[in-house]
Each structure stands twice: as structure tokens, then as C-alpha cells.
Amino acid sequence: MTAPPAPAVPRPPHHAVRAKVVPGRLLRLELRRNTMLWMLPVAILLFWYNGYREIMAVPPMWNLRAMTLQNRLLLDFAIPVVGAAAWMASREGRRGVADLLGITARPRWARQLTGWAATTCWALLGYLCCVAVVYVLTARQASWGGPLWWPAVVGAVAVPLLSAVGFAAGTLFPSRFTVPLVTVAAFFGLAFGTQAASGDHSYWQISPLTSGAVDIGADPGVATFYHYLPDLSIAQVMFAAGLTAAVLGLLGLPAGSGGRWLRRSAAVITVAGLAAAGTAVALAGTGRLDPHGMIVIPALHDAANDQPIRYTPVCSHTAIPVCVNPAYTAYLPAVTAVLRPVLTELAGLPGAPRQVTQAAQAYAQGPGNSINLIFHGLAARDGSVVFSLPDPLPGDQGQTSAGFDSRLKTTGLQIVAGVIGSQSRAAGSPAVAGPAQQAVISALTRLTAPQLAFRNGSAEQLGPYGRLLPAPGSPAAAAATRFAALPAAAQHAWLVQHLPALRAGRISLAQLP
């Protein structure tokens, strides 16, 4: 140690010491030595193993990817972020630096906020990188639409909340057990938040993991034909930001956190944060499911968002064109492949649709978390047929290409029944078919009742469409086999001639060729 002389550090008069400290220097130091930096690979690895693979497995549609991202990414980041924040906050106690830091001039609250900010910066950087990867890949894969930002924003605002919760726990309980306890509590708290929701008026929808209606969540039909409603997201952002402010403000309340002015500010921030969070929870409780599958919060709702999104449909080159929303372009070949034989048979027949057009599903909230599909299937509209694509899509959890095709065949059955059957097509109700009609429908769709029963699980579940097909071994089934054996041209010619009589129920089985 060198004694004399003291180095030539100019010593300013003490009033000059009051000169502003650049908080950026302290933040930079905290950033350099922050535990979250070392936890980033863990967080990203967790996301890759868990969320990323799940997100990328769903069909490349912006709504599906973004809404799944909101749910998965935050949960994957919860443990590393809360743990790192709690670890950083408890280091003063664990390392025995409390005395030394306690007598520094800078208020304790300011010091704590710097540590929290550094942890949050790294966590947010990791979060945004994950969002960027998912969005860039989706941009390259999706056939239509653009990024949905609200789900990403909700997550980005919830990351500081996770960090604040961990930081507060570490500050208030600076023990080595704090980190495991608070991470487990935060993880299960988040997960429980989504499980506790019940219906569209549930306050638990405020959980930042919830993207849309609880039992719909990420669904192809949501936010494709209509705008993504930000109502719930706004409430979630309010909640997360408010709670973050309240938790951080709480740290500034104890004596010793700072001067009177600083502690009063902390109290104001805490109260304001709690008010914002409470208001957000109350708003979430006023939510209701709109027919397009999203949550509407009247106080936050912008009616302009209720207008359908304009788009140019993508159509097939079949005898009767099949048109789908461009977001579903990837599924048009599969739809066409299933419906083409039926549409070829129907083309040119009186009453045949001009076009088969995809329409949005419509939803209604049932008791608890149950959702009723109030439009799911097929309806006639202006000489065309509108239909909804089977949901879920291939690639979604629990759906295969074979299952998708199978459900499309039901759509084909409905289209044929709409032309051949004797129902009121305008009402969109299932057709009622006599034996001759059943035979022709079965012949044209190459479907039999047992096949349909197999797809639906059991004979009891045949439902209304079961009445469109002949029972096995019945005379109608034999007539169907006979009619199906005719060349397509002969079938078509017979139908052109006899369709009105067939629809009117004036054709008997014996009269079928």
C-alpha cells in the first residue's frame, strides 16, 4: 500500500458531490454481473424443449402461434426469471454486504430498483429473442396475415412482474431457501391462474397466460375472419404493470429505503399500482365471449374491431369452386381432394351450389368453461354453400390428416344432402332423406352408415347425418350399390333428368337405375 502522496484526484467542494450520478453506470455494472445473464441459456433451453416445439407444431397461422406463445413462453420463463431475481435480491443478506451497502448515500430503494432493472433487462432480452424467432419463422411459413402483437406485449409486460415478484421475495426473505420456494410458488401460481378460470366472466382471465376465451384459447377460427380483440390483453397489461408497480413500490415503503419524499413516492406508486391491478381484475370479470371466439370487455371495447377482416379468398379449380380464407391456403389441396368427387357429381345439377365458401365458426359460452359452436358445419347462402373447416387442423394437438379428411367427408355428405335431400336448405338444418334419396347420397359420397358411425365413435352418435345414409343390408343400401356401379356420366344424366322428382320423394328404390 502506498501512502504518500495521495493521488491527484481533484476533490470538489462537497456541494458538488451532489452532482447527479449517472444511474446508467450502476445499471451497466449490475447488467455485467447479473445472474439472469447466466440463466438466459436455461430459460431459452426450457422454452426450446417445451414451448417452442409445441408452438412450431401448430399450423403456421399467426393467431395460433401468437396465442400459444403467450401461454407457453411466459410459463417457461417463470422459473428462471423469478429465481434469478430472488437470487439477486437476496445477495446482500447472503453475502454479508448489508452493513456496507446500508451506509451508502444512495437510497436503498434506488439501489434495489437498479438491481431489479438489470435482471429484468436480461429477462426481457431473452423473451424478445424467443418471440422474434417464433415470429420470424411464422412470417416465413404463414400464407396470410401479419403478426399479432398483443399476445407478445402481454408477455413482455408480465416478465417484469415475474422479476419484481422474485426480487421482492429475495429482498424480504434473504435466505438460500427463498429461491426454490418462490420459483415453485410462482410457477404453480401462474399455472393455477389459468386452471381456476371458469367461463367468460371469470376474474381469473386476468392471468397473463390466458389468451382469449378459456376453453377456446388458440384456435384457427379465432382472429382469422375477425380482428384480434385487444380487450383482454389491455386488461392483462394493466394488471401486470400495476402489480409490478405495486410490488416495487412496496420495497420502497420500509424505513431506511430512502427519504420521506422517496417513501411517499413509493406509497403513491404502490397505491396506484394496486388500483390499476384491481381495476384490471374487475374489468376482466365483465368480459363476455363474442361470437367470433374472443373476449369482449365493454369498457375497453372498440366497436371498429367487430368488422370482419377483408380478404380475397383462395379458390380451387374444381367444377364447383371451393374457396377458403387465405390463412388456410395450405389446407385447400386437402379440402379439394376430399370434396372434388362430390362437387364433380353435383356440378350442373339443378339446385347445386355455385361455390363452396369457408366461413368463420361462431361460438357461444356454455356453463362453466364449456363452449357451444353455434355455427360449425354448413349452411346455404345466396346460392352458395358456406362451411367451416374441421377444427382442429392437422398438426394441432389430437388431429391427424386422416381425421381431418374424415370430417371433410361429412361436409361433402352435407353438401350432397343439401342438393338431393328434401330439407329446407336455407335453415341449414340436416337433411331428411327418403330411402331413394339415401341410396343416391350414399352412392355419390361413397359413404355408408357404418363408416359414419365409425368416425363418430358409435352408432348412437350418428346423429342427424345418420338419417342421410341407408342402414346396412337394407334395400336402400343395395340400391346405393347398384347406383354407384353406374358410370359417372350415366349417374349425372339420370340425376339431371330425375332430380326434382327425387327431391320431392316421388322416386322409389325400384325406379333407381
Add this chain to the structure above:
Amino acid sequence: MNIEITDLTRRFGRTKAVAGVDLEAGPGVFGLLGPNGAGKTTLLRVMATVLPPTSGRLRLLDRDPGAYGPRREIRRRLGYLPQNLGYYPGFTVCEFVEYFALLKDMPAARVPAAVAAAVERVDLGVKAKAKLRTLSGGMLRRVGIAQAIVNEPELLLLDEPTAGLDPEQRVQFRALLRDLGQRATVVVSTHLVEDVGAACTEVALMDQGKVVFHGTPGELTARGTDGGTGDAPLERGYTAVLAQARLAQAQS
């Protein structure tokens, strides 16, 4: 006077760690001697504004540390080395010292030069970029001294500063103390009377929470001529004063 203490008491439950201390100190190096449990560390922590006094009057640098504003002013001008130095093992020497410089509200523009100077003054220039977890106990002690002096304090409180230092470093450290004492009040709490003899201009001896002697090292040495045990004159003064204090305590 930079330190004015009047009838200061500090209790921990039923234990009176500091029992009615009166003390004044201006610029110079002030030695605080005493056996284990005498109350030196508690008194130092009270002076460092870590602990508030239970009763009595304390003024530091002509300010009352009981109020937030003056206390913050005092802390800007204060350097403190605790008995057990806590540290963040992942920080480098420079980062650790810089961290405290910034927390002491030093103007940001002055920080890099002040950090470099403090690190050089404790002879850790070559270890400036080393992580604290790689340093020996003596080096860590020097890091602690560096963080204490980085803001050029007017009041420097050092608790057992030479613990863990080798003889050469202790000699250098005493020179550093003498230099610092020219402009600031340096209070050194120690068991090592040779440190006091070599560096201090004033000395107080504590026993059972009370100051039983206050004077110059020469005056303490002189008290040893009446009796006392020890190898060095100052040690004999130290033991003689303690023996007299304990006898007086027993008689009262």
C-alpha cells in the same frame, strides 16, 4: 470536531454494548483499543450510521445523523470498513470499488479516476481485473480499504483493518493511515497496539462499553510505568489502564 459523542448508549436487548460514551475527535488518526467485547465494533457501527444509538447525542461532521437529509450528507463523506467484509465474488476489484463509489453518490465523471487511485493506494493495481473470489484474505481486506477510501472520506471508520495483512503490508498501511489522517478523521478499531503506536495521534481504550482512557499514545505508554504487563511500553500502558478500570469497577 468531526465526531462529537455525548453519553451515547447502545443496547441489544438487555445487553448494553456501549454504555455512556463521551468522545470527540477532529482530523487525525484515532485509535480505538480494547479487549474482545469491549464495544468497539458497536461504537464504530453507530458512528458509521449502521446502528442508531439507543440514547445519547451523536454528531458527525457537524451534522445530526438522526435525520435523513444530514445522514445522507454524512454518508457521502464517510468511509467504512466493517470487521467482516462481505463481497460479491463475481465482481472484479475495480467493479467492486466502482460499485461503492457510485453508491456513495460520487459524480460519475470522477468515478473512474477515483477507483483507479483507490486501487493503486492499496497496492492492488495488478489485480484490478481479478475476480474477488480469486483473492487471498489479505487482498480482500485491501479491497475493503479501497472501497472505504474511494470517495476521499472526511470520516473514515476502520474495524480491524490490518487483520490478515502481512507485516510489510501493515507497515505500508500505517503510512497510508497517517496520510489519510492529515485531512480526515480516521478511527481505527484494533487489538494491535503497535498499529496504534505507529499511526495514531489519539487513542481511546474501551472496556465493558465504556471509554476508560482517552489521550495520546504517549500518555497511554506513560500509564504503563506504574505497572502492567506486556512486551512493548504501549502494551504495558494498555494492560495497566485496563487493570485499574476493572479494579475501580469491582470496588464500585
